[in-house]
Amino acid sequence: MDTRLHLVLGPTGVGKTARSVELAHLLSCPVIVLDRIQCHPELTVGSGRPAEEELKGTRRVYLNHRPLTEGIINAAECVDALTATLARTSHSDVILEGGSISMLRELTRRTDWYAGRSLTAECWLEGDPGRYEAQVERRVQRMLGYGEPGRSLVDELADLWPIEVVRPYVASVVGYQEVLEICERQGLNPTMLRGLTGRLWRYQFVQEVLAAHLAYSCQQRQEMAATLQALTERGAEVTLCEI
Numbered sequence: 001m002d003t004r005l006h007l008v009l010g011p012t013g014v015g016k017t018a019r020s021v022e023l024a025h026l027l028s029c030p031v032i033v034l035d036r037i038q039c040h041p042e043l044t045v046g047s048g049r050p051a052e053e054e055l056k057g058t059r060r061v062y063l064n065h066r067p068l069t070e071g072i073i074n075a076a077e078c079v080d081a082l083t084a085t086l087a088r089t090s091h092s093d094v095i096l097e098g099g100s101i102s103m104l105r106e107l108t109r110r111t112d113w114y115a116g117r118s119l120t121a122e123c124w125l126e127g128d129p130g131r132y133e134a135q136v137e138r139r140v141q142r143m144l145g146y147g148e149p150g151r152s153l154v155d156e157l158a159d160l161w162p163i164e165v166v167r168p169y170v171a172s173v174v175g176y177q178e179v180l181e182i183c184e185r186q187g188l189n190p191t192m193l194r195g196l197t198g199r200l201w202r203y204q205f206v207q208e209v210l211a212a213h214l215a216y217s218c219q220q221r222q223e224m225a226a227t228l229q230a231l232t233e234r235g236a237e238v239t240l241c242e243i
Helices: 016-027 075-088 101-109 129-143 153-160 164-170 176-186 196-233
Strands: 004-009 031-034 060-062 093-098 119-125 237-242
Touching: 004 016, 004 196, 016 031, 016 093, 016 119, 031 075, 075 101, 101 196, 119 196, 129 196, 153 164, 153 176, 153 196, 176 196, 196 237
Parallel strands: 004 093, 004 119, 031 060, 031 093, 119 237
Antiparallel strands: none
């Protein structure tokens, strides 16, 4: 069966998941997530994995479920897994959702993942920069525990920090990296952030994590431009959309 691939791209926090859920309902198909960090369940909150209620009954496929003690999966491994997953699928349509810079580079470099399949790409961008920045800020606030009764990025960090082998991996991920930098400057123990100490520093965490996410968003746009140009040259149908 020839599988039609529908690529949904966009910078962090723009609304890719909501669009993918909408499209998955329309096409009755799964969403494969093009994100390395979401392959590690220990980083669920900080990597932006959506909650089940956000998925509205759609199927979301992660390219791996790797313990962080084994190291962060690289982009080549993810695209290998994507290629293998697509080779096994029985669906006539599959949605690929992402914006990871390393994944975009690997997808641009290779052609095996879509060989013999039709490919369309939607690139979603903000229609209003102020509204977009406010949306990303709300997302960061939720990650850091504002208004959310469940686990936060800080809880994940406090649980992982005693495991020395994972420390360099955690410190390389946007969000965790900024919180750890504040801890280092202020002499804070990351394992103590779940209590009063974490609440006292949460506002500053939000400010620095937000700045990092917005900076990463700018880098994503540069990489998406190169990816979309390459896909267009290879015959893909590319559409720019605004939210």
